[in-house]
Amino acid sequence: MIISHVDEIADGPADVQGDGWRSLRFGLSGDGLGYTMTETTVAAGTDHVLWYKHHIEACYCIEGTGEIVELETGRRHAIRPGAFYALDRHDRHRFIAIDRMRLICVFRPALAGNETHDSDGAYPA
Numbered sequence: 001m002i003i004s005h006v007d008e009i010a011d012g013p014a015d016v017q018g019d020g021w022r023s024l025r026f027g028l029s030g031d032g033l034g035y036t037m038t039e040t041t042v043a044a045g046t047d048h049v050l051w052y053k054h055h056i057e058a059c060y061c062i063e064g065t066g067e068i069v070e071l072e073t074g075r076r077h078a079i080r081p082g083a084f085y086a087l088d089r090h091d092r093h094r095f096i097a098i099d100r101m102r103l104i105c106v107f108r109p110a111l112a113g114n115e116t117h118d119s120d121g122a123y124p125a
Contacts, residue, residue, distance in 0.1 A: 002031055006039065014113050020046035020097070029110040036111040039104060042066070042097040051092045055107045058086040064101030069094040 004026055009015055014025040020043040027033045042048075044064070049071070061083045068077045068085060071092040077085065079101070087093065 002027065002033070016114055016116060018116055020048070023105075025111055025113060027110060028113045030112075031110070034108065034110055036107045037104065038107070038111075039102065042095065042101040042103070044097055044100045046097045048095045049092075050095055051090065052087055052107075053090055055109065055111070056086070056088055056090070057105055057107050058084070058088075059103045059105040060084050062102050062104060064097065064099040066095065066097040066099070066101050069096070 006024055009024050009026065014028060016023045016025065022041045024039045026037045026039075028036055040059075042064070061079050061081055063081060066079045068079055069075070070077075071094060079085065
């Protein structure tokens with residue numbers, strides 16, 4: 001059985017932050033679950049172009065409003081509390097946070113811990 005608490009993760013190696021976002025990560029690859037769950041916070045007024053080349057991601061919004069733009073098609077999707085979305089085809093997308101947002105996300109395969117996306121979608125080891 002694996003038990004953890006956000007207080008044990010905050011400010012440690014599984015607390016990963018970037019420009020306008022923070023990802024608290026539970027169930028890393030070393031735990032053997034095959035997936036990682038995160039609590040991700042995105043700052044109000046931020047705009048991120050993302051591509052998860054090595055992971056499938058599913059998210060559930062619990063706070064705030066924003067928008068996802070599918071870069072391949074230009075389709076726009078409003079995101080608000082209660083919205084679920086899955087990047088099931090390694091979709092290149094733009095994530096716009098209108099308000100401060102909180103999302104519960106699941107990554108498959110599991111994250112090693114400190115990966116961050118970069119402009120080409122690579123995850124450094």
